[in-house]
Amino acid sequence: xxxxxxxxxxxxxxxxxxxxxxxxxxxxxxxxxxxxxxxxxxxxxxxxxxxxxxxxxxxxxxxxxxxxxxxxxxxxxxxxxxxxxxxxxxxxxxxxxxxxxxxxxxxxxxxxxxxxxxxxxxxxxxxxxxxxxxxxxxxxxxxxxxxxxxxxxxxxxxxxxxxxxxxxxxxxxxxxxxxxxxxxxxxxxxxxxxxxxxxxxxxxxxxxxxxxxxxxxxxxxxxxxxxxxxxxxxxxxxxxxxxxxxxxxxxxxxxxxxxxxxxxxxxxxxxxxxxxxxxxxxxxxxxxxxxxxxxxxxxxxxxxxxxxxxxxxxxxxxxxxxxxxxxxxxxxxxxx
Numbered sequence: 661x662x663x664x665x666x667x668x669x670x671x672x673x674x675x676x677x678x679x680x681x682x683x684x685x686x687x688x689x690x691x692x693x694x695x696x697x698x699x700x701x702x703x704x705x706x707x708x709x710x711x712x713x714x715x716x717x718x719x720x721x722x723x724x725x726x727x728x729x730x731x732x733x734x735x736x737x738x739x740x741x742x743x744x745x746x747x748x749x750x751x752x753x754x755x756x757x758x759x760x761x762x763x764x765x766x767x768x769x770x771x772x773x774x775x776x777x778x779x780x781x782x783x784x785x786x787x788x789x790x791x792x793x794x795x796x797x798x799x800x801x802x803x804x805x806x807x808x809x810x811x812x813x814x815x816x817x818x819x820x821x822x823x824x825x826x827x828x829x830x831x832x833x834x835x836x837x838x839x840x841x842x843x844x845x846x847x848x849x850x851x852x853x854x855x856x857x858x859x860x861x862x863x864x865x866x867x868x869x870x871x872x873x874x875x876x877x878x879x880x881x882x883x884x885x886x887x888x889x890x891x892x893x894x895x896x897x898x899x900x901x902x903x904x905x906x907x908x909x910x911x912x913x914x915x916x917x918x919x920x921x922x923x924x925x926x927x928x929x930x931x932x933x934x935x936x937x938x939x940x941x942x943x944x945x946x947x948x949x950x951x952x953x954x955x956x957x958x959x960x961x962x963x964x965x966x967x968x969x970x971x972x973x974x975x976x977x978x979x980x981x982x983x984x985x986x987x988x989x990x991x992x993x994x995x996x
Contacts, residue, residue, distance in 0.1 A: 663713040663778030664975040664993075673714065673976050680780050682724070687782045688734065689724040690742065694798025695776035696967070696992040697978050698805055699898065703771070714975070716744035716769050717805040718776025719797050720995075722788075729785040739797055741804040741955065743787040743945055744769040744776075750786045750948070758947060776801070777975060779995060786948050789955045802832060802965045802990045803958055805945055810836035810896075811954040813919050813943040814844060817892035821845035826882070826890035828852075828906050829897030829920055830861035830869070832965050832990040837894055838865040843961040849882060849890065851909065852897075860966055860989065872905060879908050889914060896920050907938055918942040969994040 661680045664673055683689045695718040719741040722734055734740065745759040747766040754761030767773035774781055791800060800807075810833050819825060825841040827834040830852040841848045842865040850861040853873040862869050868885055870878035883889045889911030895902050898920040906916060907928070913936055918926070932938045945951075957963075966989040970978055978991045 661779040662972060663774070664715070664972055665711045665713050667711055673979060674711075675973055675975070676711070678713075678778070681774070681782050683726040683729070683782055685726055685728045686784050686786070687726050687746075688722050688729055688785055688788065690718070690720040690740065690781050690783050691723045692718050692720040692776050692779055692781055693996050694719050694801035694992050694994055696802040696806070696990050697975075697982060698802075699982065700805075701770060702979065702983060712772075713774040713776070713778040713781065714770050715775035715777035715993075716771070717801050718742060718781065719791065719801045719804060720776075720781075721797075723780065725785075732785045734785055734788055734790075739791040739793060739795070740788045741791055741800060742783045742789070743808075743948055743951060744805060745787060746773050746782065746784050748784065748786070750784075755947065758944065777972065777993060787951075789948075789951045791955065792959060795959065798969070798992060798994045798996060799964055799967055800958075801992050802836070802967065803955065806833050806965065806990065807836050807958055807963070808945050808951055808954045809833065809919060809943060811840050811957060812946055812950065813837060813894045813896075813917050814840040814846075815954075816941060816943050817894070817915055817917055819844070819846055819891055822847065823891040824849060824886040824889075826851060826893040826906075826909050827861070827866075828893060828895045828902045828909075829899075830854075830857050830866075831896065831987075833896040833919070834894075835861050835864040836963065836965050837896065839961070839963040840957070841865070843957070843963060847886075849886065851878065851882075854985070864966070882909050883911075886911070888912075891915070892917060894919055898922050900924050900926065907932075910938060912937055913939070915939045915941060919944070965990040967992045
């Protein structure tokens with residue numbers, strides 16, 4: 661099989677021919693149909709030494725099942741998507757909060773274990789979600805991280821129909837959030853510094869957009885539009901400046917939803933928390949038991965990101981475009 665692998669010694673991505681792996685206990689072998697590039701895939705300084713396959717967002721078809729994973733609700737030929745952890749116990753208190761807290765020797769696909777930018781990959785059966793036969797499978801790879809995260813971020817904002825939901829950072833994740841928010845009956849406003857990205861966001865369902873760099877009065881205009889400010893704002897950017905400005909667009913008692921991972925800690929006055937001026941929550945891909953609900957909602961409402969299909973040999977170009985901030989759509993390696 662062919663796989664795009666990070667070579668830490670040479671600080672670059674290479675496409676290699678490597679053996680097709682065999683599923684171990686609790687695992688299935690997935691034939692990858694689509695794998696999408698995420699900003700987290702650029703965190704190469706966190707990678708251990710050695711070669712391993714990139715990618716933590718993927719969909720495919722089950723090719724083999726280890727005997728220990730048989731009878732768990734999946735069979736050869738099923739269309740599936742997967743979360744990106746392998747080796748968790750799926751039973752401890754940590755796993756009930758987030759798989760990062762598991763006490764077992766777990767690994768992150770695409771970071772410390774082989775991921776989805778290969779023709780085949782191994783996945784724990786607990787991390788699988790069913791997808792219907794009727795869909796074009798490779799379009800849905802961004803759902804398995806980006807989409808699930810965006811769904812949880814919107815769904816956890818405690819909003820009611822007609823409320824205003826603001827997005828800071830209107831790239832791929834923010835665009836998915838706009839679609840989810842509209843499907844849930846909310847009004848949506850997007851904030852970004854890139855006009856091209858804002859244009860795509862508006863097409864994805866944004867009721868209004870503001871360029872926070874070129875429009876010095878965007879907060880005042882947003883509050884006028886929303887009748888006092890957004891009921892919730894979700895920050896999908898990883899910039900500390902985005903987190904610093906986000907509370908300004910909220911009405912009193914509004915919710916700050918943290919999703920993007922900035923380099924430095926964010927600062928919020930404790931008095932604002934104590935007096936209810938602002939509330940703070942965070943979301944992520946979360947745990948496998950929450951995944952199928954997000955996937956089913958996505959399918960029901962036909963929610964998809966704007967995607968650009970690429971070839972595996974273009975992975976270095978894809979990474980360079982994302983690093984340069986030139987990517988306005990989700991880039992997906994299509995294996996079929």
